[in-house]
Amino acid sequence: MTQDDKTRIQVKIYNQTYTIIGQESAAHVRLVSGLVDQKMRDIKENNEHLDTSRLAVLTAVNVMNDYIKLQEDYEMLQRRLQEKEEK
Amino acid sequence: MTQDDKTRIQVKIYNQTYTIIGQESAAHVRLVSGLVDQKMRDIKENNEHLDTSRLAVLTAVNVMNDYIKLQEDYEMLQRRLQEKEEK
Numbered sequence: 001m002t003q004d005d006k007t008r009i010q011v012k013i014y015n016q017t018y019t020i021i022g023q024e025s026a027a028h029v030r031l032v033s034g035l036v037d038q039k040m041r042d043i044k045e046n047n048e049h050l051d052t053s054r055l056a057v058l059t060a061v062n063v064m065n066d067y068i069k070l071q072e073d074y075e076m077l078q079r080r081l082q083e084k085e086e087k
Numbered sequence: 088m089t090q091d092d093k094t095r096i097q098v099k100i101y102n103q104t105y106t107i108i109g110q111e112s113a114a115h116v117r118l119v120s121g122l123v124d125q126k127m128r129d130i131k132e133n134n135e136h137l138d139t140s141r142l143a144v145l146t147a148v149n150v151m152n153d154y155i156k157l158q159e160d161y162e163m164l165q166r167r168l169q170e171k172e173e174k
Contacts, residue, residue, distance in 0.1 A: 056143030
């Protein structure tokens with residue numbers, strides 16, 4: 001999702017409006033944006049001194065951490081499935 | 088990963104220094120931070136007008152989008168594996 005493409009959906013994240021442009025459905029974009037908004041608020045609660053820019057970067061780091069872990073789990077599952085299929 | 092925990096690792100993301108605190112290894116934290124830094128630079132290339140705060144939020148949205156998609160793939164794989172195991 002970038003800011004230069006076809007369908008335009010406006011969302012509010014951490015009190016700022018963003019226009020998300022891409023091929024995703026409005027429902028998907030709203031779900032994803034809502035999760036980012038929630039994660040920013042959760043991190044802010046434990047880090048009151050953070051400005052929005054640093055808060056957003058740390059949010060991205062958190063989500064990327066979750067992504068990498070899920071990717072490892074995904075690859076493990078793929079290997080298990082491959083083993084089953086080879087039997 | 089938050090800013091209030093045990094092991095402290097300093098990383099540079101988009102020219103700013105962050106202290107990442109958590110239970111992950113330094114190598115893992117550096118990998119994750121490097122991926123966020125790269126993604127911010129990629130998004131900036133197509134959105135030159137974005138300030139750092141909005142850029143970081145859009146980066147978080149992008150990563151969350153990837154996460155949700157991978158989660159759907161993961162669940163599909165889980166169902167396939169379950170089917171195999173039930174046979």
